[in-house]
Amino acid sequence: MAKKAKPSGQGLFERLLGLFMPSDAEAHKKRLLKNIYKDLSKAKVKFYKLNSGEATPQLAKFFFDIYKVIGPAQLIFKNTPNPNAFKNMVIDYYMTDEQRTLAESLEEEAILERAKNTPFKELAQQVKSELAAYLNAFNVEKITKIDMLYTKMSQLIAFCTFDYYFLLKKFDSGMQEQNFSYTPNFEMIRAEYILEDLKDFTAVAWAMPLEDDWTEVFKVLKEHRNVQPIAQNTWNKLTALLRRYRDKTVLEMTIQLISKDPTYQTVIAAKQEHIIDDKLDKMRKTVDTTLQKVQSERKNSQIDELVQNIxxxxxxxxxxxxxxxxxxxxxxxxxxxxxxxxxxxxxxxxxxxxxxxxxxxxxxxxxxxxxxxxxxxxxxxxxxxxxxxxxxxxxxxxxxxxxxxxxxxxxxxxxxxxxxxxxxxxxxxxxxxxxxxxxxxxxxxxxxxxxxxxxxxxxxxxxxxxxxxxxxxxxxxxxxxxxxxxxxxxxxxxxxxxxxxxxxxxxxxxxxx
Known part of the structure; x- marks a missing residue:
């Protein structure tokens, strides 16, 4: 019969020491976090205090400066109730004058007006011919340009509509929304209060192609809104700052320190928008539905007349x-x-x-x-x-x-x-x-x-x-x-x-x- 092993006194002593001394993994994690803090200091930003675990007014100022730049655009984006408005802006930007004329003639009201004086078969042939001409003008090259431009537009919208006010109010309870003449009084706050905000912001900001030229995006907005929500040179300065912080992983290091997770990395969901198919499908459905409506009305009118005569x-x-x-x-x-x-x-x-x-x-x-x-x-x-x-x-x-x-x-x-x-x-x-x-x-x-x-x-x-x-x-x-x-x-x-x-x-x- 095998003998039972006697409890080891040394093992017990080691376990007791383990209650008071951190494991090697914990010590390694702390060393990593200290190194991250040193690297963050080298970036010449003071967004976080390691000893107290607080976020600094400098971090709040960084977001307030962004808020002032994108404020006018934020109002435009938030106050546009039709989610398809910006899609239509981009599509219209690439349409020819001929396509715009065709698009107007293919609207329901225009077809119904033409139906008053045109035999149905002739009307149907005209409308279907115009629809084919409208659709064929969207070749692969044009569709690609439309999708790429709207992808940037949607990324800009996501960046501008980020809730900066909600984040900033945590640093200054007297903060007023869209009041850029207000002089904020930012205070140190517990950094964990803004941890999720920082994660959300980096996911939105880094999804933008910050190296790209944004001229066309702002040109579309100006043509359709008759305003320039963000001055081009101001936006260029902001994207340059964002690129620097992104490349130096300033915000990632801040998040790593706050969350005490040295392995944290921002997850960027790469999304390529495809908007033209929905637009063209809607146009087809409008034409088909309207022609069916015309045909149904004429049929009902014909039935009423025949019934009356019979x-x-x-x-x-x-x-x-x-x-x-x-x-x-x-x-x-x-x-x-x-x-x-x-x-x-x-x-x-x-x-x-x-x-x-x-x-x-x-x-x-x-x-x-x-x-x-x-x-x-x-x-x-x-x-x-x-x-x-x-x-x-x-x-x-x-x-x-x-x-x-x-x-x-x-x-x-x-x-x-x-x-x-x-x-x-x-x-x-x-x-x-x-x-x-x-x-x-x-x-x-x-x-x-x-x-x-x-x-x-x-x-x-x-x-x-x-x-x-x-x-x-x-x-x-x-x-x-x-x-x-x-x-x-x-x-x-x-x-x-x-x-x-x-x-x-x-x-x-x-x-x-």
Whole structure:
């Protein structure tokens, strides 16, 4: 059995000494900090007192001198509410006069104004051509210059909007913001109070390319603000001082001493701005959205005019369930629901008011009493007419199937209740409404097709009526005796109504034949 090791008296003594004597690492750290303090003294600045751990008024004066230089610029940057204003300044600086003209013509108000007197297709072609010319003028070289200049601009903004007042108020509680005629009375303060401020400042200041020429940055500001927020020679003197402090690591050494961390280094986040893509994307979206708006307004205007001409009484029969009212449950849950309510209402009304009235009278006359040269000639119109009459009944059945006491209506009602908390219920609803909308679409497209066939046949019949040798119906003279109204006038009126209604349906069906 192995013997247990006896406690060592010497080890205990060493541990006791360790309570009163610093470790080698701690001693090394202190030596490093003393050497850092010596190096800081060689830089001929007195920003920090090692023995007392205090920051000096000289350090406060350094920041106050910066504050006085950048004060006017700080006001400009802080009082510009639109964050994109300076991006637009830089982009505009590199734009040609032609591009500026194009940019103005592509604004929403300008496009809407042009739309008042320009056909939509022509307007769309013009606008898209102008957009292409505007975009193509931003070549790689120009984009690179824009990004580089705005990167410097954003670095200047970050430097100027650093909270110098907050830092300085720690040295002088009577300090007044943006009052540069005030004579401050800076006092010694505990250095740890400004440690984080120093870290933040160096990260912002050293991110700037202090060796660069800043002429273009200030030129942009002056052109767009009509003021020079910082005199160029004053800024050059400041950047020279900052370069000296950066190269001699004056502020890093100060931070190292305050934090007692000899290894501290400022972390500079190198950031290259890329602003032109957002600008161009915004321009594209403005153009697309505005053209869609123009097209939508014209479409709605066209629909209103067609509805007024077709339904002179102004009364439109509304479906009970496949309706805007029936859509409210879907809207509350951000679902599209029934998408063809208006055209279905128009179709139902047209079938009841016109197809079963005027068109039926004309169809009975020419299809039943008319003696066709060949039944083949009569078949397309006859089939289309009877299909239209059936669709009227189908619409009634279709709408009734969505009643809350019917199977489909109960399904919709049940899934709507669950949809807010159950994704699967939402998916089922989307599938159900997709099928329902497809049924509505089929009835609309079939009816439109049938009306086009009937319209073409009526046109052919009216032409046949005028011929000496009839090629379609041979007993026109006999039919005139059975007609309550002149056949030609009746046919022309029906043809016009069908033409208007087909155009109305095309507004919703996208120009289907």
């Amino acid at each position: 339904f002179s009484s102004g009364s439109i029969m509304k479906l009970k369930n496949y309706s805007d009212e029936g859509n409210k449950g879907f809207e509350k849950r951000n679902l599209s629901g029934f998408t063809l309510c208006a055209p279905m209402d128009y179709l139902k009304s047209f079938l009841l008011d016109y197809v079963k009235g005027n068109l039926r009278e004309f169809a009975d006359l020419v299809l039943v009493r008319g003696q066709w040269v060949s039944s083949v000639l009569a078949a397309p119109m006859s089939e289309a007419y009877h299909e239209l009459m059936n669709i009227s009944n189908q619409i009634t059945e279709f709408d009734a199937s969505l009643d809350s006491d019917k199977e489909m209506g109960q399904k919709i009602k049940g899934y709507l209740v669950r949809a807010e908390r159950d994704p699967e219920a939402r998916n089922i609803l989307k599938s159900l409404t997709k099928d329902i909308n497809e049924k509505a679409h089929n009835m609309l497209s079939t009816s439109t097709r049938d009306l086009i066939i009937i319209g073409k046949n009526i046109k052919n019949l009216l032409e046949d009526m005028e011929r000496k040798n009839h090629e379609m119906i041979i007993n026109w003279a006999e039919l005139t005796h059975f007609a309550e109204n002149p056949i030609k006038e009746q046919g022309v009126d029906i043809y016009k109504k069908i033409y208007l209604f087909v155009n109305l349906m095309k507004c919703f069906l996208g120009g289907e034949d």
